[in-house]
Amino acid sequence: MTTLFAGLGPHAAYILGSYAAMAVVLLGLTLSIISDHRSQKKALAELEERGAGRRSRP
Numbered sequence: 001m002t003t004l005f006a007g008l009g010p011h012a013a014y015i016l017g018s019y020a021a022m023a024v025v026l027l028g029l030t031l032s033i034i035s036d037h038r039s040q041k042k043a044l045a046e047l048e049e050r051g052a053g054r055r056s057r058p
Helices: 002-049
Strands: none
Touching: none
């Protein structure tokens, strides 16, 4: 681990912190997209149960 810090120079903490922050943001966005997808599928299923069909069906 010290070799990693030595290779990045005096700004190693900033660089690794930036990568960690980016990973957290990407994870949050991914979880948000998955959650929204599930709620949209649920809403669509409820609409179809009530008889609202898709426009592309004849």
